[in-house]
Amino acid sequence: MINKKGEKLLSLYWFLMLTIIVVGIVVMVRTFYGNPYDVRSLEAEVLNNHVSNCISSGGRMNPLLIWPGTGQYQESFKDTFTDKCRLNLEGHNEFDPVEYYVEVNLYNKFDKKSFATFFNGNKNWIGDCQASNQYKNLAVCFNSTFYSSDSLGNLYRVETLTIVHKIKENVKQN
Amino acid sequence: MQNKKGETTLLVENIIFLVLNMLFFAILIAFIVQQSSGAALLEQTYSKKVALLVDQAKPGMIIKLNLEEGMNVAAKDKIAPTAILTVQDNFIKVKLADGGGQEYHFFNDVDVKIFPETDDNGDYSGVYVLTVNRKIAGEAET
Numbered sequence: 001m002i003n004k005k006g007e008k009l010l011s012l013y014w015f016l017m018l019t020i021i022v023v024g025i026v027v028m029v030r031t032f033y034g035n036p037y038d039v040r041s042l043e044a045e046v047l048n049n050h051v052s053n054c055i056s057s058g059g060r061m062n063p064l065l066i067w068p069g070t071g072q073y074q075e076s077f078k079d080t081f082t083d084k085c086r087l088n089l090e091g092h093n094e095f096d097p098v099e100y101y102v103e104v105n106l107y108n109k110f111d112k113k114s115f116a117t118f119f120n121g122n123k124n125w126i127g128d129c130q131a132s133n134q135y136k137n138l139a140v141c142f143n144s145t146f147y148s149s150d151s152l153g154n155l156y157r158v159e160t161l162t163i164v165h166k167i168k169e170n171v172k173q174n
Numbered sequence: 175m176q177n178k179k180g181e182t183t184l185l186v187e188n189i190i191f192l193v194l195n196m197l198f199f200a201i202l203i204a205f206i207v208q209q210s211s212g213a214a215l216l217e218q219t220y221s222k223k224v225a226l227l228v229d230q231a232k233p234g235m236i237i238k239l240n241l242e243e244g245m246n247v248a249a250k251d252k253i254a255p256t257a258i259l260t261v262q263d264n265f266i267k268v269k270l271a272d273g274g275g276q277e278y279h280f281f282n283d284v285d286v287k288i289f290p291e292t293d294d295n296g297d298y299s300g301v302y303v304l305t306v307n308r309k310i311a312g313e314a315e316t
Contacts, residue, residue, distance in 0.1 A: 087282075
């Protein structure tokens with residue numbers, strides 16, 4: 001009699017354990033696979049590399065940006081920056097907000113003031129770069145600085161900032 | 175006699191217990207596998223992976239991708255292999271189930287053409303070929 005009662009208690013305990021394990025695993029799996037993969041940091045880095053390669057390829061400034069013979073900055077590059085760098089930042093239609101921002105600052109050697117700045121994309125995301133990166137509902141930013149020279153040997157410092165927003169595709173919406 | 179009967183009962187109980195345990199874990203593993211290979215998850219993974227690949231691609235590149243797993247999932251809903259992976263307006267679209275589909279934007283302004291590879295018998299192998307070319311001004315995307 002005592003044994004049967006003990007067995008019943010044990011099976012009830014076992015059933016309770018199984019239920020807890022099942023619920024735990026289901027919740028964990030659902031949480032893991034329910035969240036979209038956040039690839040924005042990767043994308044921001046790839047975009048940064050793409051822009052950097054366009055500005056300077058193989059350590060030499062783009063001849064369309066810095067004229068090789070004279071070392072003169074070509075102002076026209078600013079307006080055709082996205083075309084020259086093969087960038088398409090637009091969404092499906094013109095009313096969709098642009099999900100990217102790209103900014104390039106050019107400096108002479110170690111100057112503190114840039115002699116040229118050009119950008120494209122949605123400026124609204126810049127503010128997100130100042131905020132702490134613990135908030136997922138903010139755009140992801142990527143900065144890089146490198147040095148490059150023109151054909152005359154003049155040295156330039158290039159600072160690029162790329163931002164990717166794309167929250168809808170990369171962060172779980174509550 | 176009583177001892178033997180008792181032993182048999184204990185053995186049967188143990189076997190039932192073990193079988194139930196194995197069944198329980200089998201169902202649990204099947205659930206995890208099903209969750210990890212669902213159409214929605216694969217659509218998301220493929221669209222993002224392909225978009226990032228295209229972002230890094232240079233004109234003139236030919237990229238081959240093995241999407242066999244996705245093709246098997248799409249076959250359940252009779253999605254044509256040519257409709258699984260498409261590109262439109264700088265968006266990579268992946269469709270593995272009816273009513274589903276996921277798209278992801280790529281910033282690289284290149285002309286991308288995608289087609290599924292066929293083997294010698296004309297069957298789709300699950301491999302997709304992406305050709306990346308310089309975009310010609312005024313050319314309509316396909």
